[in-house]
Each structure stands twice: as structure tokens, then as C-alpha cells.
Amino acid sequence: MEKDLLESLLSELRRGTLILCVLSQLGESRYGYALVQILEEKGVPIDANTLYPLLRRLEKQGLLCSEWNTEEAKPRKYYKRTVYGDQIFSELVKQWNSLSLGMNELLGGY
Numbered sequence: 717m718e719k720d721l722l723e724s725l726l727s728e729l730r731r732g733t734l735i736l737c738v739l740s741q742l743g744e745s746r747y748g749y750a751l752v753q754i755l756e757e758k759g760v761p762i763d764a765n766t767l768y769p770l771l772r773r774l775e776k777q778g779l780l781c782s783e784w785n786t787e788e789a790k791p792r793k794y795y796k797r798t799v800y801g802d803q804i805f806s807e808l809v810k811q812w813n814s815l816s817l818g819m820n821e822l823l824g825g826y
Contacts, residue, residue: 734762736812738770739797739805742780747792771795779804 737760741751748768755762774780779801785792797805 734760734766734770735774736805736808737762738767738774739779739801739808742795742797742801745783745794745796747785747794751795774801 737755738751741754746754748764748771751771752762752764752767771780771782775782775795778798780795781798782793782795785794
């Protein structure tokens with residue numbers, strides 16, 4: 717029971733940070749699987765079944781734009797932050813840094 721609770725709380729904590737993680741890597745165009753690999757390399761594993769719905773939602777919200785590249789053997793959909801996405805990302809980073817400082821103060825003794 718305790719393990720289930722911990723996993724649930726960790727999942728909730730991660731969910732809130734994934735948007736910032738994804739936006740941080742889309743200043744340049746990337747396709748989904750490349751994004752999965754980059755995030756994993758940087759210590760933020762994300763399942764494709766989590767990433768693709770998130771990318772679609774962020775695009776619907778106007779934070780990302782996408783385009784298909786059909787020049788290679790396998791067509792790929794590339795995502796990139798929009799100008800609006802850049803503005804939101806910048807504000808999220810400011811908020812993250814502020815929250816991070818506060819959390820470090822609160823948790824500094826642990």
C-alpha cells in the first residue's frame with residue numbers, strides 16, 4: 717500500500733514538470749522519438765504514450781507548432797515552440813527558479 721502511494725505521489729510530481737521538460741527541448745524542431753531519447757539521456761524518462769498526447773495538447777494550446785517531414789524514408793512529425801510558446805516557457809522557467817529556491821530553503825536540512 718505504501719509503495720502504491722509513493723508511486724502515485726511521484727507520478728503526480730513528475731506530471732507537473734514534464735511540460736517544462738518538453739518545452740525546454742523544443743526551441744529547435746525535433747520529432748517525438750528523438751525527444752524521448754534526449755529526455756531520457758538527461759535523466760527524465762518519458763513514455764511515448766505520455767509524450768505524444770502531451771505534444772498534441774501543447775500544440776492545441778498554441779505553445780507548439782508541427783510540420784511533417786516526408787523527405788526521409790520514414791515521414792516524421794517535427795515539433796517546435798511557437799513565439800507564444802517561447803513566452804510561456806520563459807515565464808515557466810522564472811516560476812520554476814523561484815519555486816526551486818523556496819523548495820531548497822524548505823528542504824535544505826534533508
